[in-house]
Amino acid sequence: MSFLYDKSLSEIRSLLLAKELTVTEVVEACLKRIEETEPSVQALISVQAEEALEQARAMDEAGPNESKPLWGIPLTVKDLLCTKGTKTTCGSKILENFEPFYDAFAVAKLKEAGAVIIGKANMDEFAMGSSTENSAYKATKNPWDLNKVPGGSSGGSAACVTASQAFGSLGTDTGGSIRQPASLCGCVGLKPTYGLVSRRGMVAYGSSLDQIGPMTRSVEDNARLLQVIAGHDEKDSTSVDAPAADYLAALNRTDLKGLNVGLPKEFWAEGLDGEVESACRAAVAKLEELGAELVEVELPHSSYAIATYYIIAMAEASSNLARFDGVRYGYRSDEAENLLDIYVKSRSKGFGDEVQRRIMLGTYVLSSGYYDAYYKKAAQVRRLIREDYLKALEQCDVLVGPASPVTAWNVGELTSDPLKMYLMDIYTISLNLAGLPGLSLPVGLGADSNMPVGLQLLGKEFDEATLYSVASLLEEKTEQLGTPAGL
Amino acid sequence: MADFEVVIGLEVHAQLKTESKLFCSCSTRFGSEPNENVCEVCSGMPGALPTLNAKAVEFAAKMGLAMNCNVSLGSIFERKNYFYPDSPNGYQISQLDNAICQNGYIEIPVGESTKRVGITRIQLENDAGKSIHSQAENLSYVDFNRTGVPLIEIVSDPDMRSAEQAVSYLKTLHSILLYLDICDGNMEEGSFRCDANVSLRPRGQEEFGTRVELKNMNSFRNVQRGIEYEIARQEDLILDGEEVVQETRLYNAEKNITASMRGKEEAHDYRYFPDPDLIPIKLTEEQVAGWKSELPELPLEKRARFESEFGLPEYDANLLTQDRAIAEYFEAAVGCFNNPKKLSNFMMGQFMRELNERSIAVADVALAPEHFAELVRIVEEGMISTKIGNDVLPELMEKGGSAEAFVKEKGMVQISDSSELESVVDEVIAENPSEAEAYRGGKHKLQSFFVGQVMRKTRGKANPALVNELLQKKL
Numbered sequence: 001m002s003f004l005y006d007k008s009l010s011e012i013r014s015l016l017l018a019k020e021l022t023v024t025e026v027v028e029a030c031l032k033r034i035e036e037t038e039p040s041v042q043a044l045i046s047v048q049a050e051e052a053l054e055q056a057r058a059m060d061e062a063g064p065n066e067s068k069p070l071w072g073i074p075l076t077v078k079d080l081l082c083t084k085g086t087k088t089t090c091g092s093k094i095l096e097n098f099e100p101f102y103d104a105f106a107v108a109k110l111k112e113a114g115a116v117i118i119g120k121a122n123m124d125e126f127a128m129g130s131s132t133e134n135s136a137y138k139a140t141k142n143p144w145d146l147n148k149v150p151g152g153s154s155g156g157s158a159a160c161v162t163a164s165q166a167f168g169s170l171g172t173d174t175g176g177s178i179r180q181p182a183s184l185c186g187c188v189g190l191k192p193t194y195g196l197v198s199r200r201g202m203v204a205y206g207s208s209l210d211q212i213g214p215m216t217r218s219v220e221d222n223a224r225l226l227q228v229i230a231g232h233d234e235k236d237s238t239s240v241d242a243p244a245a246d247y248l249a250a251l252n253r254t255d256l257k258g259l260n261v262g263l264p265k266e267f268w269a270e271g272l273d274g275e276v277e278s279a280c281r282a283a284v285a286k287l288e289e290l291g292a293e294l295v296e297v298e299l300p301h302s303s304y305a306i307a308t309y310y311i312i313a314m315a316e317a318s319s320n321l322a323r324f325d326g327v328r329y330g331y332r333s334d335e336a337e338n339l340l341d342i343y344v345k346s347r348s349k350g351f352g353d354e355v356q357r358r359i360m361l362g363t364y365v366l367s368s369g370y371y372d373a374y375y376k377k378a379a380q381v382r383r384l385i386r387e388d389y390l391k392a393l394e395q396c397d398v399l400v401g402p403a404s405p406v407t408a409w410n411v412g413e414l415t416s417d418p419l420k421m422y423l424m425d426i427y428t429i430s431l432n433l434a435g436l437p438g439l440s441l442p443v444g445l446g447a448d449s450n451m452p453v454g455l456q457l458l459g460k461e462f463d464e465a466t467l468y469s470v471a472s473l474l475e476e477k478t479e480q481l482g483t484p485a486g487l
Numbered sequence: 488m489a490d491f492e493v494v495i496g497l498e499v500h501a502q503l504k505t506e507s508k509l510f511c512s513c514s515t516r517f518g519s520e521p522n523e524n525v526c527e528v529c530s531g532m533p534g535a536l537p538t539l540n541a542k543a544v545e546f547a548a549k550m551g552l553a554m555n556c557n558v559s560l561g562s563i564f565e566r567k568n569y570f571y572p573d574s575p576n577g578y579q580i581s582q583l584d585n586a587i588c589q590n591g592y593i594e595i596p597v598g599e600s601t602k603r604v605g606i607t608r609i610q611l612e613n614d615a616g617k618s619i620h621s622q623a624e625n626l627s628y629v630d631f632n633r634t635g636v637p638l639i640e641i642v643s644d645p646d647m648r649s650a651e652q653a654v655s656y657l658k659t660l661h662s663i664l665l666y667l668d669i670c671d672g673n674m675e676e677g678s679f680r681c682d683a684n685v686s687l688r689p690r691g692q693e694e695f696g697t698r699v700e701l702k703n704m705n706s707f708r709n710v711q712r713g714i715e716y717e718i719a720r721q722e723d724l725i726l727d728g729e730e731v732v733q734e735t736r737l738y739n740a741e742k743n744i745t746a747s748m749r750g751k752e753e754a755h756d757y758r759y760f761p762d763p764d765l766i767p768i769k770l771t772e773e774q775v776a777g778w779k780s781e782l783p784e785l786p787l788e789k790r791a792r793f794e795s796e797f798g799l800p801e802y803d804a805n806l807l808t809q810d811r812a813i814a815e816y817f818e819a820a821v822g823c824f825n826n827p828k829k830l831s832n833f834m835m836g837q838f839m840r841e842l843n844e845r846s847i848a849v850a851d852v853a854l855a856p857e858h859f860a861e862l863v864r865i866v867e868e869g870m871i872s873t874k875i876g877n878d879v880l881p882e883l884m885e886k887g888g889s890a891e892a893f894v895k896e897k898g899m900v901q902i903s904d905s906s907e908l909e910s911v912v913d914e915v916i917a918e919n920p921s922e923a924e925a926y927r928g929g930k931h932k933l934q935s936f937f938v939g940q941v942m943r944k945t946r947g948k949a950n951p952a953l954v955n956e957l958l959q960k961k962l
Contacts, residue, residue: 082532082533082534204534236538237536322570343570371758
């Protein structure tokens with residue numbers, strides 16, 4: 001028997017509109033689920049129970065509103081997204097008591113669509129990390145095995161969705177932070193094309209790479225969320241001025257005949273764990289069964305992606321995080337005696353180790369005398385990487401590969417080896433450099449680890465619709481993981 | 488200074504007169520309550536993003552066009568990273584190599600002729616806020632009202648060779664900004680600010696000497712004095728066999744000295760890089776051509792035309808064209824009464840005196856140019872004397888209306904009727920027999936005494952030429 005909290009967003013929506021359920025009942029079910037699972041999973045930094053229930057009661061009183069595509073649906077958002085009047089910590093001590101006075105564009109869109117925001121999801125501090133262990137508040141656990149990490153940096157969102165605490169969550173993806181935790185936790189995560197979803201109100205990490213995207217338990221749920229948050233925002237200069245496609249309509253495809261699926265050979269090479277490879281290969285075989293044509297393609301500059309990414313992301317981060325200076329908001333050291341002290345002591349104590357490491361590296365690569373060798377060179381390589389993708393996507397409609405080289409690893413296993421941790425983003429990072437969309441879909445459990453494996457589908461610019469149509473068909477052909485046992 | 492050549496380049500910051508800030512819709516109004524005109528963007532809140540003010544782009548491009556620059560069709564914004572409380576993002580959004588305007592020049596008046604000064608670039612950037620330090624409370628406050636106000640920084644080539652040339656360049660720039668109506672030009676309020684790079688080199692040497700950046704000169708006079716002081720200081724150093732140190736120095740107007748602010752070692756590494764939050768400023772050839780066609784006639788062109796078309800002396804043409812509104816007022820008046828020199832005399836005299844005394848602009852003058860022209864015309868026609876013309880001008884400027892009607896209503900029309908004046912002259916001679924006697928005896932200096940008496944009796948309205956004529960006849 002399926003519990004209320006286990007139902008899909010689409011099912012809940014039908015029940016709410018048919019008045020078979022009240023918003024209060026749905027919200028209460030999620031809050032109860034959070035109460036039960038949160039002590040072990042630790043997916044959320046804050047829960048807005050009172051506000052959510054109050055909103056739910058008001059909505060029940062007003063009655064269902066079919067024009068609102070997320071009417072009464074409880075969701076969470078990563079704590080990197082500004083929520084008006086609700087603490088937004090970015091997983092950092094430096095923003096421990098920070099309450100924004102405005103909503104992020106994407107959050108405002110969710111609210112307009114009738115969603116009920118019930119919690120703020122845990123994350124690696126300022127989205128810097130791949131395991132959600134770099135949070136100043138808590139380390140989120142993988143709902144499939146509490147000794148393992150959920151991936152990151154949107155590990156809180158992935159774990160919260162997988163543990164059925166909410167019907168979806170918004171994550172952010174700068175180098176894989178949606179797709180990698182989605183893969184490790186076994187949920188659906190989409191990083192949209194750069195510019196599809198406004199970044200306004202998302203606390204910036206690497207501005208030229210950052211995108212907000214939905215994390216859900218099904219492809220259809222994912223498409224429903226993207227439909228709401230995609231679209232032009234004139235207050236984000238990098239937001240594209242074009243209407244979003246109809247993503248739900250894309251789910252009606254019945255086969256993949258005529259579809260060219262590219263297999264980038266660099267993604268299926270050395271370093272890929274055996275169990276991940278076999279689960280992904282099995283999924284690729286299903287694509288072929290559905291009528292897709294498989295093509296091997298090359299992304300020759302892939303090997304430079306990690307180095308390029310870390311130069312660009314850290315350079316941007318070093319500048320983006322300068323505003324956290326203890327002057328206007330956030331943590332300020334009470335031991336500061338003068339202005340320099342305010343900066344040095346507040347930032348040294350307010351930021352965690354990984355954030356400080358990235359600020360220092362970013363400062364270094366932008367420094368006078370090093371700029372040309374690092375930042376400028378990285379920007380040039382970035383263009384080559386994008387060209388690789390565009391060329392491959394001339395012959396193919398989508399590219400597929402694993403989302404992560406391994407399944408979830410043990411808590412604490414990589415925390416002392418940052419470089420190895422950086423390598424965990426090897427399959428996701430280049431897509432952010434190219435600005436293209438990517439979706440991670442659960443395709444089964446690893447034969448050895450018994451932990452979820454995600455297949456990554458990469459698409460053409462603003463062609464999220466094709467990703468959804470392929471993912472949705474493949475999802476139908478794949479045995480569903482269901483809710484992790486023991487939770 | 489026989490042995491050294493002075494090399495000066497200026498960096499001028501001009502606040503643009505847009506309604507809203509460069510990257511958000513907050514007001515740019517001066518004099519609001521602290522932090523009244525502030526939003527998430529200009530106060531550097533997490534997640535806030537900049538969006539570009541199109542008007543500021545237009546203003547910057549027009550300034551470039553007025554200075555013969557190339558306007559880039561795809562310039563980019565860069566972040567200039569540094570920590571300071573009045574810079575809430577921890578960086579200023581500015582431009583560097585790929586700035587909106589590049590490679591221009593302007594002609595500046597130098598003595599009798601002009602000199603060409605090269606313009607390296609004009610960059611668009613946002614202003615910082617203001618720190619307010621309270622000694623009493625031992626606290627510092629920050630006001631973000633000015634944060635994000637659009638600025639253009641106009642960087643000149645190192646083409647000036649004296650403090651006078653620097654000031655002439657600055658004044659020319661200042662009047663171009665006012666002509667374009669894109670900056671209010673107020674130096675004291677900081678909407679027009681200037682930094683100077685000053686160095687000396689042995690005459691004949693091509694290589695530049697070590698330069699010093701001078702800041703904090705908030706009037707044309709201070710620019711002149713600050714640079715002069717700095718030239719003398721550097722000259723003394725060199726003559727004493729010491730080295731000029733590359734540094735930033737602040738001008739102290741009270742003491743008329745410059746003092747070191749920070750040395751080369753303390754100079755910031757701004758770590759410029761393209762701002763990923765902003766896309767390149769895309770302009771089209773058509774847009775730029777459109778703006779170019781909208782440019783008004785600029786001060787130097789107008790000055791030359793006033794000389795050639797109106798036959799005005801250089802002095803007049805220069806004075807009349809410094810302020811675009813004055814120049815336009817003057818030209819409108821010439822259109823109504825074609826006697827430019829007479830109009831110019833009144834304009835440069837009582838008219839400008841009145842503007843200065845009441846600290847008002849031409850826009851505040853109620854008298855229409857046609858009625859100003861009318862006043863000068865009736866002086867020329869002898870209806871009133873020059874003196875009365877000057878006397879009534881202030882009231883007319885304040886109240887406006889026809890000059891002729893005004894002087895008639897006030898009974899100020901000059902008496903040019905010889906029979907009417909004759910009787911007055913007779914009276915005056917009769918009342919002053921001893922003076923009349925003395926005059927006839929050869930003391931012709933007494934003529935002015937009689938003129939004065941006639942004027943007193945007619946309350947200044949007597950036509951002086953006619954009075955003189957009559958006196959000579961009667962005495």
